[in-house]
Amino acid sequence: MKVLFFILEKEFRQIFRNKAMLPIIFVIPVVQLMILSFAVDYEIKNLKLTVVDADRGVYSRKLTEKFTASGYFHLLEYTSDNEEAANLMHGWKTDVILVIPNGFDKDLMNDEVPLVQLRMDAVDGTKAGMAAGYSQAIIRDFIFELVGEEMISMNKQPEFLYKGEVIPINYYNPYMNYKVYMVPGILAILVTMVGAFLSSMNIVREKELGTIEQINVTPIARYQFILGKTIPFWVIGLFEFSIGLVVARLVFDIHVEGSLFVLYFFTSIYLFLILGFGLLISTVTATQQQAMFISWFFLVIFLLMGGLFTPVENMPDWAQKFTYVNPVRFFIEVLRGIMLKGAGFTDLLNQFMLISGYAILLIWFAVRRYKKVDN
Amino acid sequence: MIRVENISHSYGEVQALRDISFEVKKGQIFGLIGPDGAGKTTLIRILTTLILADQGTAFIDGMEVQKEYKKIRSQIGYMPGRFSLYEDLSILENLNLFAAIFGTTLDENYHLIEDIYKQIEPFKHRRAGQLSGGMKQKLALSCAMIHAPNVIFLDEPTTGVDPVSRKEFWQMLKTLKERGITILVSTPYMDEAAMCSEVALIHDGQFLDIDTPEKIISKYKPLLYRAKSSKNNALLKEIRNSGWTKSAYLNGEFVHFTVEDLNDVNKIRVFIQKQEIEIMEFKEVNPSIEDCFMDLMHSPTE
Numbered sequence: 001m002k003v004l005f006f007i008l009e010k011e012f013r014q015i016f017r018n019k020a021m022l023p024i025i026f027v028i029p030v031v032q033l034m035i036l037s038f039a040v041d042y043e044i045k046n047l048k049l050t051v052v053d054a055d056r057g058v059y060s061r062k063l064t065e066k067f068t069a070s071g072y073f074h075l076l077e078y079t080s081d082n083e084e085a086a087n088l089m090h091g092w093k094t095d096v097i098l099v100i101p102n103g104f105d106k107d108l109m110n111d112e113v114p115l116v117q118l119r120m121d122a123v124d125g126t127k128a129g130m131a132a133g134y135s136q137a138i139i140r141d142f143i144f145e146l147v148g149e150e151m152i153s154m155n156k157q158p159e160f161l162y163k164g165e166v167i168p169i170n171y172y173n174p175y176m177n178y179k180v181y182m183v184p185g186i187l188a189i190l191v192t193m194v195g196a197f198l199s200s201m202n203i204v205r206e207k208e209l210g211t212i213e214q215i216n217v218t219p220i221a222r223y224q225f226i227l228g229k230t231i232p233f234w235v236i237g238l239f240e241f242s243i244g245l246v247v248a249r250l251v252f253d254i255h256v257e258g259s260l261f262v263l264y265f266f267t268s269i270y271l272f273l274i275l276g277f278g279l280l281i282s283t284v285t286a287t288q289q290q291a292m293f294i295s296w297f298f299l300v301i302f303l304l305m306g307g308l309f310t311p312v313e314n315m316p317d318w319a320q321k322f323t324y325v326n327p328v329r330f331f332i333e334v335l336r337g338i339m340l341k342g343a344g345f346t347d348l349l350n351q352f353m354l355i356s357g358y359a360i361l362l363i364w365f366a367v368r369r370y371k372k373v374d375n
Numbered sequence: 376m377i378r379v380e381n382i383s384h385s386y387g388e389v390q391a392l393r394d395i396s397f398e399v400k401k402g403q404i405f406g407l408i409g410p411d412g413a414g415k416t417t418l419i420r421i422l423t424t425l426i427l428a429d430q431g432t433a434f435i436d437g438m439e440v441q442k443e444y445k446k447i448r449s450q451i452g453y454m455p456g457r458f459s460l461y462e463d464l465s466i467l468e469n470l471n472l473f474a475a476i477f478g479t480t481l482d483e484n485y486h487l488i489e490d491i492y493k494q495i496e497p498f499k500h501r502r503a504g505q506l507s508g509g510m511k512q513k514l515a516l517s518c519a520m521i522h523a524p525n526v527i528f529l530d531e532p533t534t535g536v537d538p539v540s541r542k543e544f545w546q547m548l549k550t551l552k553e554r555g556i557t558i559l560v561s562t563p564y565m566d567e568a569a570m571c572s573e574v575a576l577i578h579d580g581q582f583l584d585i586d587t588p589e590k591i592i593s594k595y596k597p598l599l600y601r602a603k604s605s606k607n608n609a610l611l612k613e614i615r616n617s618g619w620t621k622s623a624y625l626n627g628e629f630v631h632f633t634v635e636d637l638n639d640v641n642k643i644r645v646f647i648q649k650q651e652i653e654i655m656e657f658k659e660v661n662p663s664i665e666d667c668f669m670d671l672m673h674s675p676t677e
Contacts, residue, residue, distance in 0.1 A: 006475035010464065017463045214459040217423050218476045219449040
């Protein structure tokens, strides 16, 4: 026990004396939380719209007005030249082309189904998807209003008005505020990154500097050494997480709906998992450079497939299956659950089993892999 | 105190140690002398339980290195070839840490390291990374001694240290020896052999000879001459070209060469004079350990 205390003392001293490590620990998380949360916003405004109006009728003008009035689109060009519009898209000038064919007015008057064409620049898939969604909603609204007016003026009951429309209500995040949605996820990413990087660089650093040579001939036990390496980063990880929570509260006004105790309980276990992962990398690599690359390799996959940037449900089947071994996915679920929905421990039992299971497995591997003797 | 039996070790294709056996008695300074890559570090790392030998076995104070490594670790001191203490901790913090790991304290064993530690104590709050080579070496030896080991292993402790500190260091080893501590030390400096009770000349994973330094020198057979010129490299080349020497090599500011009998010496002298190389010195000398090493290296089997 006394030995462990001395090793912990040594580790903390070294961490606080490392001029490069301190900024990583304190400044970077706060800065990233602020930048990422403000920058990652899926609402897209000011899409550049080109309208190719071959009809030049009343309704085609009305439809164009409806697009610009929505606030999502900015009318770049109003033309009847299809070629010109195509060139604009090719030259990155326009995002969306709305083609209104000749005879649009007439078709509407004659109760025919009018056809319009939408063309998106799909180089940025997310943007194209959003643009398509907005456009469809606008066109649907337009037809809805138009048909409604007409029916009323003809003193007819517009039948489909009674068919009802689906009006979604967003629970737990009523205004679909992306910050509410992003902040817990980014918090999870920060805890993961700081924990994994710091711990994966640690034992390997002793290998690189040669100091492990001196430690290995001492009677120090493996568990003492590994614990001495783990506990400081566990404490730092929890500290970082707390900073993140304070920032979430003060800057983004996100309150933790659920119990703080459950939140910290999960974070503690998750940190053991991440530290075990880092230690495992540290024991199988020989230099800090190798450790850095291997951690990056795994972290990029874990983070991108963690459900923050692309919902897990949108992934192909094989990728969804893969996320079952992705701890980041479960931690994001846990944080969103507790912070936004007020989920309790029993709601998160599955995640608890998975996270603690992986934690035990990784630490066990790391201790097994760390040998004081080599061949 | 140390008994090594038929140890062999290889790294892949490279054979680092070939069937090494020897014994070191208590209270001796045993010198492991040989050039870089001879296998010195590998042997020390096997004895300090850091690597497992492919074949053979070794005992430290009666304990087998593979089976009883835990007990061995608490009773030996080790100073690796590369400075391996924490450079971002101070002298005092390093000492306290290693004392604690071995379950003791600096106060308790202060007397053991006093002679060495006293010299660096005025700087005890300085970080180890900011110490000079000689001070690092003293700190490393203090840390290796803090738990009162019976045996200490020093891997090239004097490499990269200035001549004055080297001398001081050997003086410290002598003091430890007088206290009954067994010391196994490796060095590439042949002149340090004289300070050892017994030396093993190691080359290419094999012991060329193992004996007291005096006996190794007394076993030297050929006639050894040294010559000096303003152009030693040209001189060495011509001595070799003459064809009457067994071996010739540079040794400090001289060229050393060996001959079978006196006639050959004269022939060589005449030969060199013909080449118009000015000779500043030309005389017979007593062999040093380095000359013995060169001789043994060139005579394959004995």
